[in-house]
Amino acid sequence: MPNVSSLAASLNPATPTDMVARAELSEIDASAKWPVIVFLLSGLAWLLIGTGFALISSIKLHTPEFLGDYEWLTFGRARTAHLNSVVYGWSTNVAFAVAFWLMARLSRAKLRHGGLLIVAACFWNLGVTIGVIGILAGDSTSIEWLEIPPYATPLLFVAYALVGVWAVITFRFRKSEHIYVSQWYLLAALFWFPWLYSVAQIMLIFEPARGTVQALVNWWFAHNVLGLWFTPIGLAAAYYFIPKVLGKPIHSYYLSVLGFWSLAIFYNWAGVHHLIGGPVPAWVLSAGIAASLMMVIPVVVTAINHHFTMVGSFSALRYSPTLRFVVFGAVNYTLVSLTGSAMAIRGFNEVTHFTHFTVAHAHQGMYAFFTMVMFGSVYYILPRLLLKEWPSATLIRTHFWATAIGITFYWLELSIGGWIQGTEMNNANIAFIDVVQHTIPWLFLRSVAGIVITVGHVAFAVNVGWMLLMRRPAGVTAPTLFHSPTPLPTPSVR
Amino acid sequence: MEWVFYTLAFLIAATLTGTAVYALYWSSRHGQLRDFERGASSIFDQEEPVGQMTDHFPVKRQKPQTGVPEAESGKRSAKTK
Numbered sequence: 001m002p003n004v005s006s007l008a009a010s011l012n013p014a015t016p017t018d019m020v021a022r023a024e025l026s027e028i029d030a031s032a033k034w035p036v037i038v039f040l041l042s043g044l045a046w047l048l049i050g051t052g053f054a055l056i057s058s059i060k061l062h063t064p065e066f067l068g069d070y071e072w073l074t075f076g077r078a079r080t081a082h083l084n085s086v087v088y089g090w091s092t093n094v095a096f097a098v099a100f101w102l103m104a105r106l107s108r109a110k111l112r113h114g115g116l117l118i119v120a121a122c123f124w125n126l127g128v129t130i131g132v133i134g135i136l137a138g139d140s141t142s143i144e145w146l147e148i149p150p151y152a153t154p155l156l157f158v159a160y161a162l163v164g165v166w167a168v169i170t171f172r173f174r175k176s177e178h179i180y181v182s183q184w185y186l187l188a189a190l191f192w193f194p195w196l197y198s199v200a201q202i203m204l205i206f207e208p209a210r211g212t213v214q215a216l217v218n219w220w221f222a223h224n225v226l227g228l229w230f231t232p233i234g235l236a237a238a239y240y241f242i243p244k245v246l247g248k249p250i251h252s253y254y255l256s257v258l259g260f261w262s263l264a265i266f267y268n269w270a271g272v273h274h275l276i277g278g279p280v281p282a283w284v285l286s287a288g289i290a291a292s293l294m295m296v297i298p299v300v301v302t303a304i305n306h307h308f309t310m311v312g313s314f315s316a317l318r319y320s321p322t323l324r325f326v327v328f329g330a331v332n333y334t335l336v337s338l339t340g341s342a343m344a345i346r347g348f349n350e351v352t353h354f355t356h357f358t359v360a361h362a363h364q365g366m367y368a369f370f371t372m373v374m375f376g377s378v379y380y381i382l383p384r385l386l387l388k389e390w391p392s393a394t395l396i397r398t399h400f401w402a403t404a405i406g407i408t409f410y411w412l413e414l415s416i417g418g419w420i421q422g423t424e425m426n427n428a429n430i431a432f433i434d435v436v437q438h439t440i441p442w443l444f445l446r447s448v449a450g451i452v453i454t455v456g457h458v459a460f461a462v463n464v465g466w467m468l469l470m471r472r473p474a475g476v477t478a479p480t481l482f483h484s485p486t487p488l489p490t491p492s493v494r
Numbered sequence: 495m496e497w498v499f500y501t502l503a504f505l506i507a508a509t510l511t512g513t514a515v516y517a518l519y520w521s522s523r524h525g526q527l528r529d530f531e532r533g534a535s536s537i538f539d540q541e542e543p544v545g546q547m548t549d550h551f552p553v554k555r556q557k558p559q560t561g562v563p564e565a566e567s568g569k570r571s572a573k574t575k
Contacts, residue, residue: 025541106537178536179526188514195510199503207499244537247546253534257527264514319550380549389552396551 029384031110032101035117036385039097040378042125044461046089049132051450051457053082058450062443072136080135080147087225088128088148088156091370093121095233096163098377099186101385102240103167106183107174113166120162127155143204145222150205160194181256185236188264192228196221212280216272223271226365231263231333234373235302238330241373241380242309245323246316251308259301266294273344277353292344299337306330321396325376328404332368336361351426356439356446357418364411367453372403375460382464388472395463402456410449417442 057079059066067073096117104111111117131148134140139149148156167190171183200221203209209217243250250256269291272284310327317324339361342348352358379396383389390396417439424435521527538544 025539176536178533179521180533180536191510191513195506199506202499202503207496240537243534244542245547245549247538247542247544247548249531249534249538249544253530257530257533261518316547320547321551322549391552393551393553 025105025384028104028108028110029101031112031114032104033385035111035114035121036097036101036381038118038121039093039100040382041464042121043090043093043097044464046085046093046128047457048461050082050085050090051454053078053085055447055450055454057082058443058447062440062447072138077136077138077140080140081132083145084128084132084135084148086366087145088131089125091230091366091374093124094374094378095189095230096121096124098237098374098381099190099233100166101381102182102236103170103186106176106180106186106240107170108176109170109173112169112173116162116166120159120166122159123155123162124159127152127159130155141205143218145225146200146204146218153201153205156197160197164190164194180240181250181253181260182236182240184257184260185232185239188260189229189232189236192224192232196224196228212275212278215275215278216280216284219271219274220268221271223274224268227263227267227270230366230370231267234329234333234370235259235263237373237377238302238306238326238333241322241326241376242306242330245320245326245380246309246313248309248313251305251311255301255305259298259305262294262301263298266291266298270295270340270344273349276344276346276349289344289346292341295337296341299334299341302330303334321390321400322376322380324400325372325379328400329369329371329373329376332364332372336364336369339364351419351422353422355418355422355425356414356442357422360411360414360418363407363414367403368407368411372407375399375403378464382467386467386472388467388470390463391466391470392463395459395466398459399456399463402452402459406449406453406456409452410446413442413445413449417445 056067056073057075060068060075060078064075100111100117128148131152134149134152135147139151140147141149167187171187200217203217204214204221208214239250239256269288272280272288273292276285276289278285306327317327343352343358343361352361379390420442421435421439424430424438425432526533535544542548
């Protein structure tokens with residue numbers, strides 16, 4: 001039965017026909033080309049769509065009559081469409097792309113069953129498209145981070161099942177003896193996300209839990225999507241790209257392993273801090289607050305590790321686009337996580353809860369940390385897949401400075417505005433309508449920051465499009481095309 | 495009916511916790527938590543060794559100079575600096 005045996009051979013790394021040596025990097029990159037490109041381009045399209053919805057909803061907050069005649073673009077729908085486009089469209093697509101490439105490289109094995117992943121990409125993007133159209137049509141489930149209507153979610157499940165099967169196969173076929181810390185993060189994330197998503201769907205959509213349990217499940221899910229799905233993928237990329245670009249091993253591998261396991265233990269508990277002050281048992285909140293503060297351990301460990309890896313090599317930031325984006329993201333990971341732990345403290349939370357401070361915090365996490373690390377990863381991966389260099393250094397610089405300045409300004413001004421809003425809401429002498437009106441200048445500044453960020457996204461999209469269309473120089477077969485214009489400083493290796 | 499779903503959710507959670515505990519046990523048994531120096535350098539190899547930066551900004555492509563030995567072209571670019 002040749003079919004059965006070839007199927008078994010394709011799933012079992014121990015079959016004798018597979019006694020091959022570790023694949024060359026160029027072979028690995030070539031095998032990953034199409035699945036990664038399909039996910040990357042879908043992600044890029046969603047990034048642009050999500051940015052459009054972001055601008056519409058941001059402008060509506062200070063100029064409510066803007067596009068006021070379209071019911072499908074009312075704030076409730078445009079803002080929700082923004083969230084789902086950027087979280088399930090852009091972030092998840094690019095996370096998949098980066099995860100596949102990293103997994104193949106770290107396993108030192110060619111990416112197998114790429115067709116499976118392309119089918120998964122079709123299901124995923126069809127699911128998100130139907131979901132976002134459903135949201136605009138008014139079918140949102142109104143559960144935060146799970147707004148995609150129930151008729152679209154089965155498509156997402158199918159896509160994820162295919163990705164999960166693929167990840168397990170790739171891991172089994174690994175040719176590397178050692179499992180690098182990034183692989184731990186990737187594998188864990190690929191297991192954690194379906195768990196979170198399926199349990200949340202069961203307890204909130206299929207058979208909704210009653211009473212405050214609904215809110216608990218909702219925030220357990222919404223916070224863990226950040227901490228147990230996007231954070232591990234972002235950290236996996238940072239742990240790979242910072243040492244890899246510098247050509248210098250990570251400062252302390254021991255600390256990186258400690259960081260992974262402490263994240264795995266503590267993060268899952270932290271989400272309920274969103275319900276501080278709510279009608280849930282006090283011990284549940286206290287457990288959530290304790291776990292949120294314990295998160296300082298993996299965060300500080302990661303910060304120390306990234307910082308000391310960079311020490312002595314900061315000048316490399318001038319030369320490497322990947323390093324710029326990834327280091328910017330890593331610094332913001334530390335800041336956003338420490339702010340998050342502080343926001344779980346009851347006294348701090350009394351001010352920041354229900355204010356724009358939380359919005360600033362969420363954007364710092366999803367954008368300044370995760371998205372910037374993903375941008376950096378794309379700058380490293382795409383030339384190796386297409387065997388072409390990036391066509392324009394100016395567009396890369398425009399992308400970096402527009403997004404870095406835009407998101408930093410966004411986070412700073414909205415945090416200040418949110419804090420003022422929180423202190424005013426706690427002051428019984430200030431009328432609520434006055435508090436709302438006092439936020440308008442900050443919301444206006446947010447739109448300005450959004451426009452600056454959009455410039456960066458357009459520069460990125462133009463560069464990617466240009467790169468895809470331009471002709472590859474004849475005779476290029478190597479995975480690394482970069483030839484240094486000037487001798488680069490040799491990084492100091494301990 | 496809801497108990498069916500909740501049993502399912504519980505089983506998924508229990509399986510996942512079990513997997514995590516097993517992963518820690520497995521990594522300890524298979525030497526993943528020993529010899530951290532080797533672990534840190536496992537992303538480097540002969541093709542991309544330690545000490546070599548692997549990314550920088552693209553440069554404008556120069557026309558290939560046919561017939562000019564490498565050493566000579568190096569001297570010329572040094573002079574133009």
